[in-house]
Each structure stands twice: as C-alpha cells, then as structure tokens.
Amino acid sequence: MTHDPMQHSVGSIDLILASSSQTRKDLMNRLGIQYRSIPPDIDESPRGELHADDLAKRLAFEKAQAIAEQYPDAIVIGSDQVAWREGAPDIFIGKPLTVEKAIKQLQGNSDRIVYFSTALSVQQKSTGFEETLVEHYKVKFRKLCLTEIERYVERDQPLHCAGSFKCESLGISLFEQMMGQDQTTLMGMPMIKLCEILRDLKILVP
Template identity: 45%
Template sequence: MQRTVILASTSRYRRELLTRLQLPFDVHAPDVDETPLPSEAPQALAQRLALEKARAVAAKFPEAVVIGSDQVADLGGEPLGKPGNHERAVAQLRRMRGQTLVFQTAVAVVCQATGFVERDLAPVRVVFRDLSDDAIERYLRAEQPYDCAGSAKSEGLGIALLDAIDSDDPTALIGLPLIRTSRMLRAAGVELL
C-alpha cells in the first residue's frame, strides 16, 4: 500500500518542485513558529524548522509520509530570511553584493505510523556580483522576490545577480533538494518511477 505523501509547506516554489517527481501529494500548512532561537546558526535553524514542519503535519496525518523543508540564507553565520517588502529586499541585496552566501536548505521526511524520521541539509554556495544600486532596483522592480530567502530567485532574472552557484543538489537553491527528497521518500517506502 502506497502511503499518502504530504508536503508540509505553503511555498508555491516547493509545490512546483515536488510536482517534478510525478507523485500524487497533498499540501498542508504547518503551524510552526519560525523565529530563530538565540544564537542559532543558520544551518541549525534550517534543519530544526524542516523537521518541526514535517512533525507538525505528521501529527495530524500519522499514516502519511510528510515532507518538511526550510531554507535560510547564511551571510557569514548570520541568518537572512525572506525580506517581505521592497525596502528590506534592497537592504539585503546591498549587504550581499560581492559576497559569498550559503543557502542552507534542509529537508525532513517523517512518517509517524512507521517511526520513520530522516533529515538532511543541502547547502548551496552562491557568489553574488558586486551589484550597483541601480541594478538592485531594476531587479527588484522586475521580479519582486519578497517571499524568497535572500531576495533573489535564481530560477528567474535573479540568475543575473550571480557569479557562481555551487551545489550537489540543483533544486536546493529554489527551496527543495529533490535528490535528497527522493532518497528519503524511497527510504520511507514511497515508490518513485
């Protein structure tokens, strides 16, 4: 019997990515406080939130295999979240210009009924160009990436902001590392292909 797969996320980006696996799945919003703990490193924050999201939804659907994910932009150990508006996005991109960031993308898969719990981290190293204020403004007006950690969408015009991307799981930068997710789903008993 194939268990129901649930994506514990409100992110349209994660939903779009998961459809690539051509697997039927439901989506449920996790009720999780995403506030970082005092002195919590970006890597630890992403892993904790991915697992908390998966567990929160798994508690409501114990027979399902639940996927939780979270991404935190890491600028020298400081977490950068979603800007939420234009002014904060401008400030983020000004701080990031000419810098190397690590986008810490975590994924967790949980099935309460079987006791399956696994999580992993897919760090993505991103080198930003030394952007002018005008380039930042033009980019933000064109793409409005206010719901993206680090104010940039590499799958769109945001790719022009970058000098390099280094990752072993190419979809991790968009928000859901599908190679790791696929591996965990198979380990949880979900058939792919």
C-alpha cells in the same frame, strides 16, 4: 518488467508536503507523483541558534512533525532554508517582505558569497520513521549597482525569498557563480536527497 511487491505506487499512500510554498510545490510537481500540500502552523522565529544549519534543521523537523501528528499514517515532507553570508553563519538572512528590505539585502549580498542551509525532514508517525538532514549551496553575487538592484526587485518581486532573489527566474542575472551538488537545494528543497528517502520508503521514484 517486474516490480518489488513491497514497493508502493504513490496512489496507495498519503504523501503530504508540509508547506504552502509555490516553489516547493513546483519542485514536487517535477516528480509527477500524487501528493497534497498542507501548511503547518509553527513559530519560525530563531531560538538562540548559533548556526544557520541548526535553525533550518529545527524548522524543517517541526514543520513535518506538526502535520505528521495530525496524519500519523501519512509520509510527511518538511523543508526549510536559511541564508547567510560568508563568515557569518549566525546572522540569518530572512525573507525581506518589503521592497526596501529586498534592496538592502541585495546591497549586502553584492560581491559576496551567500550560503544556503536547506533542511529536509521526512516523517511517518505510525511507523516511527524520521530522517532529517541539511544540504548546502552557495552563490557568488557579482558586484551590483543600486540601479540594477532596484530594477531587479521591481521586475522579479522577490519579497518572500530569503536573500531577495529567485534563482529560477531573473535572479540568475545577479550571479557570478553558483556552487553545489543539487541546484534544488538553492531553490528551497533538496530533491536528490528527497528522492533517495522516498525510494528507501519503497515509493516508486521514478
């Protein structure tokens, strides 16, 4: 078996995930490749964006850019996700951070379709490489009663998850249907697209 001499083993390059998210680290760990995680220091507040796609794309780009400027030879991966309910892409559903807000979010999601705009930005400053894109996923929540919501929030503690659920955990019990091409888009980073970009950069995946 031979390899393209221009391809790289990951050990020969500096691959950085611009995130402190454990979920995104878990997604990266699926690839079995060497990387490090450095959280970017950026302001994640909206700046008048009228669509979730625009906010997610800007934040993913700025996260990757902040780390790429510090490590210009590294390949840096940034990602961001914005949730929104059907018909309201300009009303962003953020991380609840408190139990009360999580319960309120899930009450609002009950019997509704919630969309997830998940952006990915891969940058390498020294070569000028930059690719930024947005992938979509949507979830139809079943009709939820308050008791179910309170029990779910207590058990799964989804306080740092946009939409107030963890699809990789008990959150799956809240859904009627999941719709999209890549479930990792719902989890916070579109891994199929990331693997395509890494292969374009001659990184061996798998």
